[in-house]
Amino acid sequence: MSKRMIDCPQCGEKAEWSENNAFRPFCSERCRLIDLGAWANEEYQIATNTNQDENDFSTGDEPGAREATPTMH
Numbered sequence: 001m002s003k004r005m006i007d008c009p010q011c012g013e014k015a016e017w018s019e020n021n022a023f024r025p026f027c028s029e030r031c032r033l034i035d036l037g038a039w040a041n042e043e044y045q046i047a048t049n050t051n052q053d054e055n056d057f058s059t060g061d062e063p064g065a066r067e068a069t070p071t072m073h
């Protein structure tokens with residue numbers, strides 16, 4: 001029974017693909033967190049841009065529209 005080895009997608013190190021490796025397909029918790037962090041950042045930026053675009057399309061004809069938008073502190 002041979003161990004199945006894979007390349008860590010984050011750092012390229014050999015990692016064991018087995019139930020013993022809770023971080024598969026990564027070699028370690030550190031690499032897994034780095035990858036998750038990159039994803040979270042990307043999604044956050046996309047969401048922020050989308051919100052800004054929607055705000056730009058608002059007509060602003062209603063006097064209360066500006067007050068309804070969340071203010072940045």
Ligand SMILES: [Zn+2]
Nearest residue numbers: 008011027031
């Ligand atoms: Zn790694």
